[in-house]
Amino acid sequence: MSDTLIKGLYREGEKIADTKAPLDVPISQSWEERKFKAALVNPANRRKLRVIIVGTGLAGGAAAASLGEMGYNVEVFFYQDSARRAHSIAAQGGINAAKNYRNDNDSVYRLFYDTVKGGDYRARETNVYRLAEVSANIIDQCVAQGVPFAREYGGLLDNRSFGGVQVSRTFYARGQTGQQLLIGAYQALERQVAAGTVTEHPRHEMVEIIVSDGRARGIVSRDMATGKLETHVADAVVLATGGYGNVFFLSTNAMGCNATAIWRAHRKGAYFGNPCFTQIHPTCIPQHGDQQSKLTLMSESLRNDGRIWVPKKAEDCEKDPREIPEEDRDYYLERIYPSFGNLVPRDIASRQAKNMCDEGRGVGPKIDGVARGVYLDFAEAIGRMGKDAVSAKYGNLFDMYERITGDNPYEVPMRIYPAVHYTMGGLWVDYDLESNVPGLYVAGEANFSDHGANRLGASALMQGLSDGYFVLPNTINDYLAHCFNLPKLDESSPDVVEALQSAQARVDRLMAVNGSRSVDSFHKELGHIMWEYCGMERTEEGLKKAIGMIRELRKEYWQNVRVPGKSIGELNQSLEKAGRVADFMELGELMCIDALHREESCGGHFRAESQTPEGEALRHDDKFLYVAAWEWAGEDQPPVLHKEDLIYNNIELKQRSYK
Amino acid sequence: MNLTLKIWRQSGPEDRGAMHEYQVKGISEESSFLEMLDVLNEELFARGEEPIAFDSDCREGICGQCGIVINGIAHGPEVTTTCQLHMRTFHDGDTITIEPWRAEAFPVIKDLVVNRSALDRIIQAGGYISVNTGAAPDAHATPVPKQDADRAFEAAACIGCGACVAACPNASAMLFTSAKVTHLQLLPQGKPENYKRVVNMLNQMDEEGFGSCTNIGECAAVCPKQIPLDVISTLNRQLGKAALKGV
Numbered sequence: 001m002s003d004t005l006i007k008g009l010y011r012e013g014e015k016i017a018d019t020k021a022p023l024d025v026p027i028s029q030s031w032e033e034r035k036f037k038a039a040l041v042n043p044a045n046r047r048k049l050r051v052i053i054v055g056t057g058l059a060g061g062a063a064a065a066s067l068g069e070m071g072y073n074v075e076v077f078f079y080q081d082s083a084r085r086a087h088s089i090a091a092q093g094g095i096n097a098a099k100n101y102r103n104d105n106d107s108v109y110r111l112f113y114d115t116v117k118g119g120d121y122r123a124r125e126t127n128v129y130r131l132a133e134v135s136a137n138i139i140d141q142c143v144a145q146g147v148p149f150a151r152e153y154g155g156l157l158d159n160r161s162f163g164g165v166q167v168s169r170t171f172y173a174r175g176q177t178g179q180q181l182l183i184g185a186y187q188a189l190e191r192q193v194a195a196g197t198v199t200e201h202p203r204h205e206m207v208e209i210i211v212s213d214g215r216a217r218g219i220v221s222r223d224m225a226t227g228k229l230e231t232h233v234a235d236a237v238v239l240a241t242g243g244y245g246n247v248f249f250l251s252t253n254a255m256g257c258n259a260t261a262i263w264r265a266h267r268k269g270a271y272f273g274n275p276c277f278t279q280i281h282p283t284c285i286p287q288h289g290d291q292q293s294k295l296t297l298m299s300e301s302l303r304n305d306g307r308i309w310v311p312k313k314a315e316d317c318e319k320d321p322r323e324i325p326e327e328d329r330d331y332y333l334e335r336i337y338p339s340f341g342n343l344v345p346r347d348i349a350s351r352q353a354k355n356m357c358d359e360g361r362g363v364g365p366k367i368d369g370v371a372r373g374v375y376l377d378f379a380e381a382i383g384r385m386g387k388d389a390v391s392a393k394y395g396n397l398f399d400m401y402e403r404i405t406g407d408n409p410y411e412v413p414m415r416i417y418p419a420v421h422y423t424m425g426g427l428w429v430d431y432d433l434e435s436n437v438p439g440l441y442v443a444g445e446a447n448f449s450d451h452g453a454n455r456l457g458a459s460a461l462m463q464g465l466s467d468g469y470f471v472l473p474n475t476i477n478d479y480l481a482h483c484f485n486l487p488k489l490d491e492s493s494p495d496v497v498e499a500l501q502s503a504q505a506r507v508d509r510l511m512a513v514n515g516s517r518s519v520d521s522f523h524k525e526l527g528h529i530m531w532e533y534c535g536m537e538r539t540e541e542g543l544k545k546a547i548g549m550i551r552e553l554r555k556e557y558w559q560n561v562r563v564p565g566k567s568i569g570e571l572n573q574s575l576e577k578a579g580r581v582a583d584f585m586e587l588g589e590l591m592c593i594d595a596l597h598r599e600e601s602c603g604g605h606f607r608a609e610s611q612t613p614e615g616e617a618l619r620h621d622d623k624f625l626y627v628a629a630w631e632w633a634g635e636d637q638p639p640v641l642h643k644e645d646l647i648y649n650n651i652e653l654k655q656r657s658y659k
Numbered sequence: 660m661n662l663t664l665k666i667w668r669q670s671g672p673e674d675r676g677a678m679h680e681y682q683v684k685g686i687s688e689e690s691s692f693l694e695m696l697d698v699l700n701e702e703l704f705a706r707g708e709e710p711i712a713f714d715s716d717c718r719e720g721i722c723g724q725c726g727i728v729i730n731g732i733a734h735g736p737e738v739t740t741t742c743q744l745h746m747r748t749f750h751d752g753d754t755i756t757i758e759p760w761r762a763e764a765f766p767v768i769k770d771l772v773v774n775r776s777a778l779d780r781i782i783q784a785g786g787y788i789s790v791n792t793g794a795a796p797d798a799h800a801t802p803v804p805k806q807d808a809d810r811a812f813e814a815a816a817c818i819g820c821g822a823c824v825a826a827c828p829n830a831s832a833m834l835f836t837s838a839k840v841t842h843l844q845l846l847p848q849g850k851p852e853n854y855k856r857v858v859n860m861l862n863q864m865d866e867e868g869f870g871s872c873t874n875i876g877e878c879a880a881v882c883p884k885q886i887p888l889d890v891i892s893t894l895n896r897q898l899g900k901a902a903l904k905g906v
């Protein structure tokens with residue numbers, strides 16, 4: 001490790017690498033090769049092995065169902081009251097798969113290529129190739145489970161195209177793809193519960209991880225209904241706890257989404273990969289005011305037919321949009337990116353919307369003095385296809401928009417604005433989805449591996465199910481096969497006691513502060529700092545300022561937060577939030593440090609200091625072609641940066657251009 | 660707008676619970692019902708009182724985690740979820756009563772939060788297709804007529820919120836159960852287990868303490884996903900056939 005403190009904030013450690021992906025075979029054979037080499041566990045021995053899975057979204061639910069069905073003894077934990085409610089349920093748009101059912105030249109290689117390019121070349125080639133390869137099986141699996149995908153009159157599956165790609169490879173179930181896929185996984189899970197292979201722990205939050213002899217051996221959970229802390233030991237632990245976008249307070253994520261599970265693991269040694277890579281989604285309903293608790297996404301499929309514009313003249317911004325003639329409208333995406341138009345990838349669409357509003361050409365109510373909205377207009381589509389056809393395609397989204405805003409989008413153009421949506425960063429994992437802590441596996445949005453610096457639409461659902469149904473069930477065996485000789489751990493083992501005590505100490509400490517501010521007020525303030533300085537556009541100066549502000553806020557938190565109610569004996573939602581916000585405060589600082597060190601613009605990371613003369617993101621492959629994997633060095637200690645070089649053998653690096 | 664709220668408070672499963680009255684001021688019409696409760700909770704916090712516990716997660720009308728009886732109606736006066744009910748539905752000066760789902764099978768955990776695990780156990784009894792991971796046939800191997808796929812989708816839209824149970828005078832979970840049975844039986848993949856599924860799921864429904872269905876229809880009237888009442892007749896037809904086959 002370097003002794004020098006870089007930028008006064010972090011140290012640099014030795015490089016790391018993924019050692020599990022076979023690189024001596026063509027990439028198209030890597031996965032077969034890995035599966036072949038992985039050790040197996042005899043079916044009769046599987047039930048003697050216990051696996052803890054935290055999370056029942058697509059990744060965790062699919063993994064729990066699959067591992068249960070293979071005969072492992074699975075314990076699954078989640079904070080909602082039912083496994084079916086995990087945040088994956090909210091995904092509207094669709095799921096990609098290289099089926100080439102449209103005969104439009106799609107292939108595994110093309111899906112792989114699009115995903116790597118869309119992620120601005122910051123994803124690992126081997127992982128992404130496998131994702132594309134497995135994608136076709138996902139659709140088969142889900143159809144077999146009864147997922148009611150959209151179909152054509154011939155009885156075959158329908159497809160559509162989705163932001164940033166030119167083939168129709170997206171499978172969907174009206175605007176409820178995530179719900180239908182998750183219900184498929186949930187039903188498979190409940191089947192295993194009935195079969196006795198899986199035990200569910202609803203309303204249980206993981207608050208600490210048990211690491212013994214350098215291996216992940218269990219978790220401490222809190223029963224949210226009773227407040228009781230419990231220890232659970234196992235042979236391996238899988239975290240599938242979703243993204244941490246809620247660090248921004250306002251986001252499209254569900255209210256309970258949190259970073260606690262991965263942050264606790266990080267503090268116990270797991271590296272955190274690319275924490276600052278946040279995806280901002282361009283088509284969300286703009287904020288209405290300060291009572292707002294979350295932002296709602298409108299599926300990006302709307303961009304297939306809706307046209308995005310703002311008035312050319314700032315003085316027209318307050319006019320009724322229907323009274324602004326064509327020649328006074330600026331269809332800015334069509335103007336700047338003629339070949340992709342309104343279908344440019346999310347990072348580009350988002351940043352241009354922000355630029356228009358910053359120029360003073362935004363529309364809708366003003367928040368902090370700036371109107372933050374642009375029009376998404378269906379008038380042309382209604383003229384071309386007729387109102388009925390538009391309604392058949394987008395009716396449920398139009399209804400949702402009307403319910404939330406009170407405006408009728410058939411009559412008045414919708415207003416949209418970018419919002420925090422997805423986090424590409426997460427715990428560092430190798431090709432097996434194993435973190436650097438042996439026995440700790442990380443799946444779905446909680447890991448960092450497949451999306452690079454920007455995630456293309458319809459690929460997170462694909463990754464969640466690929467990890468859960470197909471990858472983990474094949475890689476975790478390799479670890480479990482060597483677990484029979486691990487020492488027995490019980491409630492009284494020192495590492496278990498230590499984990500329980502530290503979880504208890506944290507609860508006690510939060511309850512004891514007894515200050516005067518509510519948890520939410522801190523969360524909002526943190527979110528504000530993050531959005532302002534570590535959001536769509538970042539500068540060195542802003543990030544430094546943010547780090548200072550977060551440190552101050554964190555100090556105040558531990559002196560002035562008040563958690564009402566009891567910690568034991570009853571449900572206490574303030575306490576639940578308090579633990580999550582405490583972790584967000586630490587993570588927020590790491591995100592800013594990561595953003596500060598990455599002096600390039602890349603996907604969802606736009607550094608104002610690094611742009612082309614035309615104002616497009618400027619990447620620096622010579623300096624930043626690596627994953628930033630951060631190691632926790634202790635309380636108030638500067639974190640340590642480990643770099644994993646990204647190796648592109650199959651795809652030539654190009655500057656992304658959508659012009 | 661300013662409102663008077665009458666809210667059910669109950670510290671835990673053993674507590675008897677009672678209605679309490681609160682005033683909230685300055686609520687934006689753009690806010691959702693739950694955002695209004697967030698505002699009330701911040702005020703309660705400032706006054707040194709304990710915030711009101713209520714469930715929510717997605718706040719987009721899709722996860723099914725929220726659910727409150729508002730002015731006597733499950734999810735309130737609009738046909739939607741509680742999180743998607745907006746304050747513009749109400750008027751300045753209104754009095755609103757707020758209670759938890761009431762059903763024997765849904766014990767209260769605290770205030771407005773109830774335990775709905777019974778619905779999961781109904782699914783465990785057969786609400787799935789028995790297919791193992793891997794090696795599924797190509798998705799195009801079995802075409803499904805569009806009408807069937809669409810109708811299956813309609814039934815599959817159930818979010819498991821439990822409003823149907825809360826609205827039913829018998830506290831029956833029939834709409835929920837029938838929605839699942841209908842979804843799976845319409846698809847070729849789900850047909851083989853059909854009769855067994857119907858019988859097992861209904862038995863579990865009884866075992867959980869849900870009442871039986873007497874065709875009142877309150878369930879469909881409040882269902883935020885507009886699950887049609889005729890899914891219940893689909894279930895009953897399957898049940899009849901199952902009886903004939905002696906399942």
Ligand SMILES: Cc1cc2nc3c(=O)[nH]c(=O)nc-3n(C[C@H](O)[C@H](O)[C@H](O)COP(=O)(O)OP(=O)(O)OC[C@H]3O[C@@H](n4cnc5c(N)ncnc54)[C@H](O)[C@@H]3O)c2cc1C
Nearest residue numbers: 055056057058059079088093094206242444445458460461
């Ligand atoms: C509005 C919206 C629309 C989207 N649309 C699309 C789309 O169209 N296509 C697409 O591909 N992707 C989409 N995404 C992204 C995608 O839905 C998610 O990235 C993906 O579903 C994440 O799945 P997951 O399994 O990793 O985690 P999640 O589904 O978030 O599940 C997390 C699980 O972890 C549990 N958990 C979390 N923390 C703890 C803890 N501390 N203790 C215990 N349990 C815990 C939760 O209870 C939950 O079960 C969308 C996302 C949003 C927000």
Ligand code: SF4
Nearest residue numbers: 817818820821823882
């Ligand atoms: S049938 Fe309707 S009311 Fe009942 S659980 Fe499903 S969505 Fe809720």
Ligand code: FES
Nearest residue numbers: 716718723725742
């Ligand atoms: S909070 Fe998810 S449906 Fe209301």
